[in-house]
Amino acid sequence: MTQRYHNPFAGVDLVVPIEQRDAYNRYCQSGGRAVIDHSPFPRMVDFWFTAMCIAARKQLKSEDLSNRETFKFNEGSIFDRDSWRVQAIMLVAIAVTGSVEIVGAPRRMVSIANGLAAAGEPYLLEMLEDDDQEAIWNLSDAIETLLRDHHSNI
Amino acid sequence: MRLIRAEFENFRLLRQLCLDFAINSEQKLTVIRAENESGKTTILNALQWALYGDDALPDKGRDYRLHPIDWDVSEGNRVPISVQVDFEVTGLRRSTKGLIENKRQYRIIRSTYETLDGVKWERSPSTIKLFHITDTGSSPIDPPEAVIHEELPPELREVFFTDGDRALSFIESTVSVSTKRDRVQKAIRSLLGLGVIEDALKHVKKTASEVNKAAKEIGANEKLTKIATKLEQLDAGWTELEEKIEDAKEQFSAFDEKLADIQKQIDNALIKGDREKLKKDIEHTNNQIKQIDAQLKAASKEHSELFKSLSLARDLLEPVLEKGLSELTKLHNQGKIPNTTIPVLEERLNSTVCICGESLDPDDDEAMRRREYIQNLIDESRKADALQSTITDLYYGSRSLQADQIPDDERWIRLYAKIVERRDDLGIVREDLAKKLKSLESQLDEIPDTDIQGLRDTKKRYQAQRDRFHANLTQYQTKFEVVKQERENLVAKRDNLLREQKKGERILAELEVTQDIEHVLRNSYERITSEELSKVSVLMNDIFLEMIGADPEQGAIIQKAEINQNFDIVVYGPNDRTLNPDRDLNGASRRALTLSFILALTKVSEVEAPNVIDTPLGMMSGFVKTSVLKTAIRESSQLILFLTRSEITDCEEILDVEAGRVITLTNPAHYPQMLANDPGVGLRTVIRCECNHRQECRSCQRLVDSVAQMNMAL
Numbered sequence: 001m002t003q004r005y006h007n008p009f010a011g012v013d014l015v016v017p018i019e020q021r022d023a024y025n026r027y028c029q030s031g032g033r034a035v036i037d038h039s040p041f042p043r044m045v046d047f048w049f050t051a052m053c054i055a056a057r058k059q060l061k062s063e064d065l066s067n068r069e070t071f072k073f074n075e076g077s078i079f080d081r082d083s084w085r086v087q088a089i090m091l092v093a094i095a096v097t098g099s100v101e102i103v104g105a106p107r108r109m110v111s112i113a114n115g116l117a118a119a120g121e122p123y124l125l126e127m128l129e130d131d132d133q134e135a136i137w138n139l140s141d142a143i144e145t146l147l148r149d150h151h152s153n154i
Numbered sequence: 155m156r157l158i159r160a161e162f163e164n165f166r167l168l169r170q171l172c173l174d175f176a177i178n179s180e181q182k183l184t185v186i187r188a189e190n191e192s193g194k195t196t197i198l199n200a201l202q203w204a205l206y207g208d209d210a211l212p213d214k215g216r217d218y219r220l221h222p223i224d225w226d227v228s229e230g231n232r233v234p235i236s237v238q239v240d241f242e243v244t245g246l247r248r249s250t251k252g253l254i255e256n257k258r259q260y261r262i263i264r265s266t267y268e269t270l271d272g273v274k275w276e277r278s279p280s281t282i283k284l285f286h287i288t289d290t291g292s293s294p295i296d297p298p299e300a301v302i303h304e305e306l307p308p309e310l311r312e313v314f315f316t317d318g319d320r321a322l323s324f325i326e327s328t329v330s331v332s333t334k335r336d337r338v339q340k341a342i343r344s345l346l347g348l349g350v351i352e353d354a355l356k357h358v359k360k361t362a363s364e365v366n367k368a369a370k371e372i373g374a375n376e377k378l379t380k381i382a383t384k385l386e387q388l389d390a391g392w393t394e395l396e397e398k399i400e401d402a403k404e405q406f407s408a409f410d411e412k413l414a415d416i417q418k419q420i421d422n423a424l425i426k427g428d429r430e431k432l433k434k435d436i437e438h439t440n441n442q443i444k445q446i447d448a449q450l451k452a453a454s455k456e457h458s459e460l461f462k463s464l465s466l467a468r469d470l471l472e473p474v475l476e477k478g479l480s481e482l483t484k485l486h487n488q489g490k491i492p493n494t495t496i497p498v499l500e501e502r503l504n505s506t507v508c509i510c511g512e513s514l515d516p517d518d519d520e521a522m523r524r525r526e527y528i529q530n531l532i533d534e535s536r537k538a539d540a541l542q543s544t545i546t547d548l549y550y551g552s553r554s555l556q557a558d559q560i561p562d563d564e565r566w567i568r569l570y571a572k573i574v575e576r577r578d579d580l581g582i583v584r585e586d587l588a589k590k591l592k593s594l595e596s597q598l599d600e601i602p603d604t605d606i607q608g609l610r611d612t613k614k615r616y617q618a619q620r621d622r623f624h625a626n627l628t629q630y631q632t633k634f635e636v637v638k639q640e641r642e643n644l645v646a647k648r649d650n651l652l653r654e655q656k657k658g659e660r661i662l663a664e665l666e667v668t669q670d671i672e673h674v675l676r677n678s679y680e681r682i683t684s685e686e687l688s689k690v691s692v693l694m695n696d697i698f699l700e701m702i703g704a705d706p707e708q709g710a711i712i713q714k715a716e717i718n719q720n721f722d723i724v725v726y727g728p729n730d731r732t733l734n735p736d737r738d739l740n741g742a743s744r745r746a747l748t749l750s751f752i753l754a755l756t757k758v759s760e761v762e763a764p765n766v767i768d769t770p771l772g773m774m775s776g777f778v779k780t781s782v783l784k785t786a787i788r789e790s791s792q793l794i795l796f797l798t799r800s801e802i803t804d805c806e807e808i809l810d811v812e813a814g815r816v817i818t819l820t821n822p823a824h825y826p827q828m829l830a831n832d833p834g835v836g837l838r839t840v841i842r843c844e845c846n847h848r849q850e851c852r853s854c855q856r857l858v859d860s861v862a863q864m865n866m867a868l
Binding site for chain 1: 457458466473482545551555
């Protein structure tokens, strides 16, 4: 998709709590894991984004990471190629704060997204591990169940 | 003769095995239950080796190892091999009180050593000992062969010890007509004891030659001397020619059989699979597996891509996005978000047609009015602040995130379902290919490293040698006819000259006596052969027709089987049309015919001897199978059958009644592919258990066929 929009998150850090770092390494192929079925996420940003989506869907509270040790795995510039992620983060931020003015505060939006990803990570881990199949199948089945709860007609 | 017991030591797979046979005349059947590769053929060979020596081994024992192939040289490189057979002979003696049955028991022990040197081995000449066993002990008999040859003539070895497949050579087209004929003829003549008449004929011929010599020595007539001398030379040549003819016949038959054997080896190798073709199939399957693996990898990657997809974000966030979008919609409805955007409007101005279809042509007044309106909108939009611009962009740009805009087949669940289906389908194909590969590799492993081309070359050589002996035979037979004719003429001339001599009268009388005796012997020989042949033929036909009985597949076709005067076994169909046993008879009927011939021959000869038959019921089922079994039991004086479990199927009730002894043999190497339990024997050997045809124990219990086949395939 052509980047028609300015990416407001370009210089903003994407971070996760340090204690979640292992999970990112384990389940992301970019962490050096070659077996796709054991490490279903192509990149760390995909893990992060999915964790954020799950937290948002579950209406979890965005965690405040300002006083926690974190590690930066990437910057917002990674969204240059995926403008829909920028829009999704904005819409989530609007939904969480209930105010459209939030779109004028990119750092705040990313902070909300980072906090949501941190909150969603334990659920995502549970989905990845809570069965005796390989991680990709555990996760797929769990997501399918989660979505079917909402789209029972599909 | 009846076999009582046999013991084997280090004879190939038979490291230490003892078999005892049923000798009860009420239950004269012994069943040795054994699957393929469980020592059946080895036992058959071992028994024959004990009785007849190396000549009875395949290829007369040349390159035929006797010691166990996995012999541990740490136990010594000189392997003792022996086979001991106890047998009983029943004789009838005339006495004033009538015929008295006289039973004698013998023990024959044949032993040898094989010395191992790496992969090479050397066999010492075997020694044979025969003992007469009595209640009080045993006494040696020398020479042992005299008793053996009397009771079980070597020529009939294959009649008494029958390999179900090999016996088919009496009728199969794999050997030439003359070889089959020769085998049938020899079998019949040997069993009927015609060797005595043959010896008498030779003796009479020799006597006639000596009388002829006396005629030469009269010396009264130069012409007579000349003719007698010529006859003497002819007689010498006659015997030589007869020997040459016999030798050529034997050589021809030997190469004919070798040819049949090698053809079988080629056929077997080809049946099991062409090695080169299998290798190509394996390579092809490996390539297919590589392709499927690549597709699986791509599918797996595609699966992984689902976790970075818009569809996942959209569907997971659907309730959240609805909320955010509704905030934007509120703004839009309040007029705070323009209905269009600058780039879209600018794009329209560059065009001559509006999005609604109206003209925007600058030369048209009405169109110019529209253009001005659009330009105003652009100017208004530009006036909006940066925040509004962002919100505007978000409102219009986030349509791809609105779930109600998305067709169902782009939903994550649908996309995931497609991936699952694809991965599953590919997984099934991959599994099938893996099974196929293992099966092909297992087939390849089973194929002996046969050099088919080498076998074909050998076949060509054998064919050439066989044809050469055939040419020799024809040449000698032609020569023999010439000599015969010449001899008859000379004999007539000599006899006339003798009549003219006084001294010749006595010689002539002697010659006439020898000629008469020869005539009588020859007629007897032909007559016995013909009469007994006819008896064997009739009985064979009776047994055969009974065996195949009401077989719906063959009953209507086969009318009769006979051995004709040329010693050919011929089968007739309707209207006396001859049937080709190879082509027109099924496998069961071919075996039944061969067994009928063997049983008829044994019966007509009135020789009491065991019939030891390996795999007699192979390729048979239903009525023919049970009928063959019942008839064979009835017609034999002692019957020892090597049967596989599939041969036993449907015959259990007959065996319940008729079998006096049932022994099960197992090859431990069949674990785990075919045997259910680990017999705990690390060596290649055959173990025996007492299970009968209905029983199974820990050591002989086999996996059901389907599991065993799957194991073999894997």
